[in-house]
Amino acid sequence: MESRRMHPGRILLSLYELVKNSAIVFIFLFVLRRGSDAGWVVAGRWIFIAAIAISTLNIILSWWRTTYRLEADSVQINSGIISRKHRNVPFRRVQNVNRQVPAVLRLFGLTSLTLETGADGEDASVKFPAITKAEAARIEEALDGYRKERMEADRPVTGSGSIGGEAQQMAGTGPLPGKIRTVHFTPELKDVLKASFLSFSFIALIPVLATLYSNIDDFFDLDSRAEGFLSFLAGSGIVLVITVALFAVAAIAFGIIRTYLKYGRYEISSDDERIYIRRGVLTEHSLSVRKKHVQAIQITETPFKRLLGLAEAKLVTVGSFEEGLEDISSLYPFLGKQRAVELVGELLPDIRVLDGMERLPKAALTVRMLRFPWTAMIGTLVLSFWRPDFPFVPDWPVLAAALFVFTYALRYFDYRNTRYAIRGPLVQFSKGGLSRETFVTRREKVIEAAVSQSFLQKRFGVATVGTTNRAKPVHVEELKDLPKSAAEQFNRWYTERNPELVRADEEAESWKTLRSGS
Amino acid sequence: MELDIREPEGRISKKAVTVWRLSNTIGHGITLLVFAGLIIAGSRFGWWDWAMTVLWIFGGLTALSAVYSILIEPVILQRTWRYGADEEFVQMRHGVLTVQHQTVPMTKVQYVGLEQGPLLRKYGLYTLTVGTMGSNHSIPALPEQEAKEFRNRIARLAKIREEEE
Numbered sequence: 001m002e003s004r005r006m007h008p009g010r011i012l013l014s015l016y017e018l019v020k021n022s023a024i025v026f027i028f029l030f031v032l033r034r035g036s037d038a039g040w041v042v043a044g045r046w047i048f049i050a051a052i053a054i055s056t057l058n059i060i061l062s063w064w065r066t067t068y069r070l071e072a073d074s075v076q077i078n079s080g081i082i083s084r085k086h087r088n089v090p091f092r093r094v095q096n097v098n099r100q101v102p103a104v105l106r107l108f109g110l111t112s113l114t115l116e117t118g119a120d121g122e123d124a125s126v127k128f129p130a131i132t133k134a135e136a137a138r139i140e141e142a143l144d145g146y147r148k149e150r151m152e153a154d155r156p157v158t159g160s161g162s163i164g165g166e167a168q169q170m171a172g173t174g175p176l177p178g179k180i181r182t183v184h185f186t187p188e189l190k191d192v193l194k195a196s197f198l199s200f201s202f203i204a205l206i207p208v209l210a211t212l213y214s215n216i217d218d219f220f221d222l223d224s225r226a227e228g229f230l231s232f233l234a235g236s237g238i239v240l241v242i243t244v245a246l247f248a249v250a251a252i253a254f255g256i257i258r259t260y261l262k263y264g265r266y267e268i269s270s271d272d273e274r275i276y277i278r279r280g281v282l283t284e285h286s287l288s289v290r291k292k293h294v295q296a297i298q299i300t301e302t303p304f305k306r307l308l309g310l311a312e313a314k315l316v317t318v319g320s321f322e323e324g325l326e327d328i329s330s331l332y333p334f335l336g337k338q339r340a341v342e343l344v345g346e347l348l349p350d351i352r353v354l355d356g357m358e359r360l361p362k363a364a365l366t367v368r369m370l371r372f373p374w375t376a377m378i379g380t381l382v383l384s385f386w387r388p389d390f391p392f393v394p395d396w397p398v399l400a401a402a403l404f405v406f407t408y409a410l411r412y413f414d415y416r417n418t419r420y421a422i423r424g425p426l427v428q429f430s431k432g433g434l435s436r437e438t439f440v441t442r443r444e445k446v447i448e449a450a451v452s453q454s455f456l457q458k459r460f461g462v463a464t465v466g467t468t469n470r471a472k473p474v475h476v477e478e479l480k481d482l483p484k485s486a487a488e489q490f491n492r493w494y495t496e497r498n499p500e501l502v503r504a505d506e507e508a509e510s511w512k513t514l515r516s517g518s
Numbered sequence: 519m520e521l522d523i524r525e526p527e528g529r530i531s532k533k534a535v536t537v538w539r540l541s542n543t544i545g546h547g548i549t550l551l552v553f554a555g556l557i558i559a560g561s562r563f564g565w566w567d568w569a570m571t572v573l574w575i576f577g578g579l580t581a582l583s584a585v586y587s588i589l590i591e592p593v594i595l596q597r598t599w600r601y602g603a604d605e606e607f608v609q610m611r612h613g614v615l616t617v618q619h620q621t622v623p624m625t626k627v628q629y630v631g632l633e634q635g636p637l638l639r640k641y642g643l644y645t646l647t648v649g650t651m652g653s654n655h656s657i658p659a660l661p662e663q664e665a666k667e668f669r670n671r672i673a674r675l676a677k678i679r680e681e682e683e
Contacts, residue, residue, distance in 0.1 A: 118651070385568075447626040447650050453521055454616040463521055474652030484521060491523050495607055495621055 003067040009110045010130035014059040016104050070142045089126050091143050093117040095293050095319035101284040111136050116319025184346050185268040195334045196259035205254045266332055275347050287328045289317050295469045296441035297344050297351055303434045311337040313344055320472040354428045357419035363460040364481035368411045376407040422493050429479045439477045449494040451487050463487035523619055526602025526609040533641045534659030538592035541637055546584035553577035601657045608648055626650045627676035630669050
């Protein structure tokens with residue numbers, strides 16, 4: 001196939017960013033100091049013009065010199081103006097596909113596309129900063145086309161039962177990728193309103209105002225004016241009340257708009273092969289990840305969300321996300337817990353949040369209470385040396401006592417919240433004192449398992465188990481103080497159930513029981 | 519009540535005790551010297567009392583931990599280390615107070631290597647490292663012959679099916 005360049009819109013995008021980043025310097029040199037003949041201002045103007053000229057040339061040349069080519073099973077990228085860089089990224093390494101479409105790009109009907117791999121460092125991803133939507137679709141199809149071909153080629157191999165690796169085995173037994181997309185979730189107005197209150201985004205108005213204030217203050221002397229304004233406020237009760245009310249209204253409106261811009265057009269959809277998450281009204285973010293590449297599911301319930309019965313489910317994937325996209329793998333953070341669990345089931349045929357988990361034995365509580373309270377001890381030591389003396393703050397022994405009460409209360413709550421289940425191909429942990437976190441993964445997605453037992457745990461017949469999953473950085477999960485028998489079961493679950501030895505129909509059987517159970 | 523988990527068979531070299539004793543003596547010796555220097559300097563220049571108290575406490579703790587990690591720990595650690603590999607997994611078991619069992623599937627092994635510092639070289643030993651996609655594990659103090667055989671074995675078993683990227 002032929003080599004292509006990015007869309008020329010790439011140049012516009014870079015120029016737009018250049019203008020955005022140099023605007024403050026421009027305003028300073030050419031507007032605020034427009035009458036100045038001082039040597040450094042004149043020199044500064046010439047340096048500014050030279051820098052802009054060089055950057056513009058650089059932008060155009062680097063667009064000209066960057067080309068890419070889609071091969072049968074990889075993508076080749078050549079870049080660099082003088083020192084050339086040639087990269088070849090095989091499709092099989094691509095884990096996630098992200099898009100981040102700022103409003104500028106959308107104006108021109110363009111999109112950005114990033115292919116994330118599991119590698120480390122700067123070569124971890126391939127970014128197409130500006131391409132047409134049709135071109136993006138072509139690249140994604142090339143990824144899928146390669147997979148489809150490979151799956152068909154794998155069929156006879158898995159059928160004869162030779163060494164195949166788990167990925168192919170599952171791909172071989174699954175249906176061919178269908179192109180029918182099912183939409184699983186889009187928020188309604190009430191979801192957006194709920195989100196805007198729960199995300200506390202109205203509080204974000206304060207830092208925004210503060211930044212604005214300090215930026216303007218650099219150029220105008222706001223401080224003295226503000227003082228005058230404050231004394232004016234203090235002078236009249238009605239004015240004060242009105243100002244506070246106006247501020248509250250502004251904050252709430254700001255919060256709703258901000259939340260709407262981020263979560264307003266959320267959409268979670270899937271086809272047989274992939275999961276798609278997109279969000280954002282002005283800047284559009286989207287993620288598409290193969291279902292087989294989802295390593296685990298993590299469900300987080302903060303204390304506040306627990307009160308309201310909400311939960312956030314997140315996909316743990318291998319490819320990392322660039323800045324601004326970190327939370328794109330979340331399945332809408334303000335879903336009801338039941339709905340979040342259902343959604344996981346709808347999206348991932350292989351992973352299911354289990355019901356009826358086991359609780360820890362009484363011995364676990366004893367062990368937890370007996371553990372040395374390092375944080376509280378060190379905190380007490382620090383307090384006894386420091387002896388803080390502030391108005392309204394109680395004496396240090398009271399603070400130290402509060403620290404101990406808090407530590408032990410947290411231990412008790414954590415004990416109460418901790419649950420585990422080892423069933424079929426799945427393992428699920430749930431824990432947390434204030435926030436509760438549930439983690440569920442499949443056996444073949446666990447790249448390492450650990451069982452450990454401390455001296456204290458040995459006395460009380462409990463043990464700690466841990467899993468490591470692929471992610472960037474690796475996702476390590478640990479559950480403390482399981483009964484000894486469960487830890488042994490966990491070890492057997494990991495070492496004795498060879499996925500290649502489990503017959504496909506047997507696997508299906510365990511799924512059926514799980515489904516009817518939940 | 520000990521865990522009933524199938525243990526790997528391989529043991530590490532008895533010379534490990536000597537190597538660890540030497541390296542811990544060097545490490546703790548340096549730390550103790552630093553503390554001694556600070557305490558001497560402090561009493562000569564009349565530092566604050568609380569600073570001296572802290573120095574004595576931490577110096578004393580270091581001395582206690584030196585006794586433990588030079589005299590006691592190496593023996594037990596050497597005695598409790600087990601490692602092994604079958605077709606499916608690399609297994610490790612170690613720990614003095616806390617016993618750790620680690621299991622790494624062959625399919626997830628990314629690299630395996632041998633390392634040898636000056637002390638290990640003196641005793642003809644190697645440390646074997648097994649790296650997965652995100653972490654790595656070391657089996658310390660293996661005799662040269664065993665280390666190389668074990669490395670080659672893992673390399674062979676892990677290579678057969680490396681698929682999922």
